[in-house]
Amino acid sequence: MRQYDIVIIGGGPAGLAAALEAKKSGGQRILILERDRELGGILNQCIHNGFGLHTFKEELTGPEYAARFIEQVEKEQIEYLLNTMVLDISPEKVVTAMNREEGLFEIQAGAVILAMGCRERSRGALNIPGYRPAGVFSAGTAQRLVNMEGFLPGREVVILGSGDIGLIMARRMTLEGAKVKVVAELLPYSGGLKRNIVQCLDDYGIPLKLSHTVVDIQGKERVTGVTLAKVDENRRPITGTEEFYSCDTLLLSCGLIPENELSREMGVVMNPVTSGPVVNESLETSIPGVFACGNVLHVHDLVDFVSQEAASAGRHAAAYVAAEKSGEAAASSITVKPQGGVRYTVPSILRPQRMEEEQILRFRVGDVYKNHYVSMYLNGERLAHRKRPVMAPGEMEELKLKREQLLGCPAGSELIVTIEEA
Amino acid sequence: MKYDVIIIGAGVTGSAVARELSRYRLKAAVLEKEEDVCSGTSKANSGIAHAGFDAESGTLMAKLNVEGNQMMEALSRELDFPFRRNGSLVLCFSEEDRPKLRTLYERGVKNGVAGLRILEKEEVKAMEPNISDEVEAALYAPTGGIVCPFGLTIALAENACTNGVEFYFDTQVTDIQRADDGWKVVAGETVYETRFVVNAAGVYADVFHNMVSARKIHITPRKGEYCLLDKTTGNFVSHTIFQLPGKYGKGVLVSPTVHGNTLVGPTATDIEEKEGTNTTQAGLSEVREKAARSVKNLPMNQVITSFAGLRAHEDGGEFIIGEPGDAPGFIDCAGIESPGLTSAPAVGKMVAGIIAGKLQPERNPDFDGTRKGILNPAALSKEERAALIKEKPAYGTIVCRCERITEGEIIDAVTRPLGAKSLDGVKRRTRAGMGRCQSGFCSPRTMEIIARERKIPMEQVTKSGGGSGIILGTNKDRL
Structure with missing residues (x-):
């Protein structure tokens, strides 16, 4: 069986950054397994700009952002396999994979980094009634057809969901000559970044209908139209508010789901809120030596933060491989509890001895909060109290913690992260 | 001609x-x-090989049902399609309804259904841990089965x-x-x-x-709406769970499918339109509510698709x-x-x-009643699979990641007799696109393969023939 110190599942932004940082941290024998034809993942179809503002302090397109990482991976001579599907990972970290050239093969990994990304919520999962004609696409599928293959999947478009991909696609379809009639959003607020609403809808005069959803899809062969209706506070359509839009295409941008089938099958403990693995400060899952980062861990808004998070996973994986060899003992842990409007935190377990000097806690809120405080309490004692002018579910938040703040606290300690009124 | x-x-x-x-x-x-x-x-039904206790004794329906059920096993071997005798249960929720269960049992015996038994609550619960606590008794039909339609x-x-x-x-x-x-x-x-x-x-x-x-x-087209759940729910029930039948048929069932999903439905609504296969808000809610009577905590958040089919109900x-x-x-x-x-x-x-x-025709001397289905690489041993990929590398490329369908299977589906011409054709033959992402990732790849194998441009690949084209043009073609 082939042996690698670190095997990274997925060669998108998370996998690439994890591989590079693992290498920089002294990791040897690193292998990236990518199921698609090229490295870079979903960035390859994100030809709009706005990537890299945090990482490179300049605006790049998705492919440009990916290329910066791919170049370094090549330069560092990190091994990767393309068109390679991982079928199984055992708790003993035996990775079973498959491709055309090598057939079915197994790799014994010292550490595994899960970086499989996410998928889009489909029409079926949304339970939208109506016919099932051609012309209903997830926004990402349409993005691939337009941006990578040059095909226009529709001419008159309605978009359901104001997630970032939906907003970006509203602009893209318009630029390619399609008419985007409306973007409908089930919630009373958009799930996308503010800047995308301005740059992709407002600038092109595309209306955004909040608290609206699709209640019917018409057309037996190809979509001929959809019916929108307003929804009440329980997100149920209000009778009498139906409005028909004739169109040939419905794009869906209604949320992303981490692709954790491999993680679940190997027995990793999952967080039902994020649909990603439960991880500690090292971004290590419940299986020692198995790390997770990027959208497979929790869905991000900005790739810069994916890269940052993945780098941390890479560093920790390299340290794990080195420590395992020296047999360093495990440490006691603190549980992080999200409360009062904080939906989750990543990580949710902290072992102060293993923390880096500065630890980032990422989280999302469940509603729109204006002029509220984010507070942190360690065993009842307030560690932080920071005012935020606006927090929304569509924008990930973060807090920074110093290791020294947590060192020496007793086993079984609790760190509460919560939203408080001014 | x-x-x-x-x-x-x-x-x-x-x-x-x-x-x-x-x-x-x-x-x-x-x-x-x-x-x-x-x-x-x-294409849109429950995929059940019914045991044969529902139809009135002496009817053609009863006779052909029991005969068809008995033929299914041998046929599935001859023609290589998925069929499993998982057994079915008809649930009874009250003492008052017991006579109806008894009637069903007796009718089944008369129709020639083998192995029927009436089970008490405890026995049913032991067979199906997720069954509703309301269940009183059930009719168990071991010959009931599931088949891929x-x-x-x-x-x-x-x-x-x-x-x-x-x-x-x-x-x-x-x-x-x-x-x-x-x-x-x-x-x-x-x-x-x-x-x-x-x-x-x-x-x-x-x-x-x-x-x-x-x-x-x-x-009369009698519409039935269904929800299909992710394979993660594959073990939710192991038998096909019916409720006592009513005026419009067998009611809402909860069943595993031969591929390991859970199927819930159907409703029964008489409509006029012979192509009215649209789902409705009311229908999908009804499926959810009625299924909840049979089983506890059905994970409806795992629904991956819903669909409607039409029963061809004749007045008689x-x-x-x-x-x-x-x-x-x-x-x-x-x-x-x-x-x-x-x-x-x-x-x-x-x-x-x-x-x-x-x-009085002659026998066809060349008749061969056997057929090999599309090779399922997942059913092979690791060694066999490795050998297959070596011989035919297309079996080494996964196109549909959710169902893990390889390019080799899709090529087979397109090139075999009566081969697939559309995305739906490939889906029904291979399951590519039938998984949890509902073809979000694989449809562009599958379209490429169809276009290549059938030597047609991408623009001509359809979802299901006719005017169901997927691509309507090229970027900026009308600017």
């Missing part, structure tokens, strides 16, 4: 008749208005095709006229002269029947099979609603028997 038999409709009934007829030296053809087999009632129909049609039956798709019959020695079947510009017509037109069977017979029949509520009396040589297979899928093998045999009895 002169034929011995023209079959209208390439659903499960038409395909079963076609395969049975291919045992004889007959010139037969199947005319189908859609682009593929299994595109109407046969696409797998069965496609297998029958493919086997008929390799044994010489011709299939014409996108061929909508517009008229049937009496001729000297049989019938003229008109499909647009083309006229098919034939001695026999088999009317296996599903919800349209009344239209064709009424063209030739004064004894009118009337079919019975299968109509045979010549109408005033139209010799015209053979109905009308009113084929549930248990039509189960009965199909027996219906095929019966109809072929009627025709063979009249024409």
